[in-house]
Ligand code: SF4
């Protein structure tokens with residue numbers, strides 16, 4: 001497998017600032033029950049306090065509880081993305097996305113280094129926010145958070161097409177589909193794949209480099225759990241300041257660290273599901 | 276049939292189609308022109324609906340609210356404003372404001388209906404709205420509250436208007452009060468529809484709901500002066516001394532409100548310039564693509580010129596007021612446009628520094644969008660001109676609340692108050708200082 005020459009260690013991390021062990025302890029002392037992700041020394045995604053699931057009584061660590069089960073999530077290992085757009089193709093095909101729309105896309109970021117240019121590709125899609133602004137904004141509950149899986153889905157027949165949700169979404173994840181007479185958006189392929197027994201989304205199974213890993217965040221054996229809960233590499237989310245509590249996590253995707261995380265398990269990059 | 280017509284005409288001042296037949300040919304032609312424009316607008320709008328809006332509208336995934344939403348905002352802001360300004364008189368008893376009540380409430384209803392005409396062509400499935408707004412309400416959605424409260428507002432205003440016509444002043448006052456409360460709630464929710472969107476820093480925050488209320492009052496003052504002075508052009512008889520006094524009072528209030536909005540605008544620009552998230556948009560308004568909109572229309576036509584002319588008119592040069600407020604209405608339209616579009620010009624991924632989101636996103640209204648907006652606006656104009664004739668310039672001897680102990684002065688038409696043991700004549704003499 002050929003990867004573009006990118007200096008992984010020098011790439012800028014746009015995520016949250018590092019949190020030292022001391023800060024982390026202090027944070028835990030506040031006694032907040034946290035449902036969300038605490039990964040690699042960085043607090044990423046916290047939901048409301050005073051939940052009855054608190055930190056473990058030992059006091060040095062806490063038990064995480066995710067609001068959904070299975071709590072679907074995607075971890076994007078950004079430096080593995082080569083902009084082949086196979087995921088976008090697969091998505092369009094699987095979900096019958098019209099040519100004027102998209103559910104996911106690849107953004108390009110260029111750095112002008114002193115000696116060379118660097119390019120970085122950032123896949124984006126619906127973040128299936130735990131605190132989804134689109135769900136709050138919709139007047140008719142046409143878009144809703146699935147109570148079991150946490151997937152943000154559409155009930156098309158209720159959509160009046162006011163487009164408030166498109167503006168409410170801070171990730172530009174929605175478009176109006178004339179064919180469906182409703183908003184269309186990523187549903188983690190629930191309708192076309194997951195509900196039919198598949199375990200991977202169209203995009204994650206099409207990705208030749210394993211940049212997109214999809215799975216269940218409540219399962220400690222699952223790849224996304226492992227990637228989010230490792231401490232070798234930093235993990236971040238997009239636009240954390242909006243407080244949407246996204247479920248798409250980003251990391252650089254340094255291979256060595258990933259191998260370490262998986263504790264020697266051979267990780268086959270072309271099929272993350274079989275890790 | 277004729278019997279009841281006579282009756283209504285007496286009680287309501289309804290002069291029916293006969294009044295239109297008597298109108299001058301020029302007047303009828305003007306009405307015809309607006310009717311044709313509305314017809315053209317609705318046909319183009321329906322054409323767009325059938326072909327699919329995404330083929331014919333200029334709005335896109337990123338800029339999904341275009342000129343139609345701007346025009347809708349313009350209409351409902353003006354409607355709420357008319358309700359606010361007129362309620363000073365007939366709800367809160369500000370005597371000077373009373374004579375405008377009927378026309379203001381009528382126009383407030385018309386502007387609201389015009390707004391609904393426009394939004395009909397913006398919402399993709401307007402028919403579903405009627406069903407699912409009711410059976411699947413999302414109480415945490417500002418959009419839901421805005422729609423529902425505006426619906427209730429329209430109902431209250433119509434009932435209020437009925438009682439105004441019936442001269443049942445206590446009920447019209449009560450309805451007017453409900454209408455005002457619901458209208459203000461609806462309107463601040465409209466501000467919150469914008470103000471509570473994450474990732475849209477140009478809108479986000481409490482600024483817009485507050486700004487919208489003040490801005491509505493300003494638009495209302497402007498609109499009522501415009502329609503009243505225009506009505507005076509159509510039929511000079513509608514101006515009696517009470518109306519003159521009303522115009523003068525509204526003129527003063529409007530001058531104050533324009534100054535307030537100027538402050539709002541200045542601080543929006545100044546704070547925006549130093550904000551990392553907003554400066555790109557602010558610069559587009561100040562020096563970029565939207566500079567003409569901003570400086571020529573919003574600032575000059577919408578605020579500076581009317582402020583100057585209204586001050587100069589001293590509230591009694593009706594020609595000057597008519598021009599000032601007429602141009603101001605145009606300026607206010609751009610004011611709304613300059614809120615709706617620029618808020619969407621910056622991609623949510625701009626801060627990520629990606630190639631796709633470096634520049635501001637462009638939007639140009641398409642022919643279909645402009646026509647659909649003109650549909651609503653010409654419905655308003657048509658209804659206005661029809662109303663002036665058919666409702667006899669919204670005049671009846673007295674269609675306002677006369678407070679207890681007061682009476683309408685036969686000399687000047689204003690409301691006077693009698694003191695203890697005074698006769699009407701004594702009171703009149705006292706008021707007019709003829710003793
Ligand atoms: S990313 Fe956008 S569409 Fe997806 S859940 Fe969040 S707000 Fe809604």
Ligand code: SF4
Pocket residue numbers: 137138139140141142143158159160161162163164165166183
């Ligand atoms: S466009 Fe549809 S899904 Fe989006 S807010 Fe409006 S009704 Fe809800």
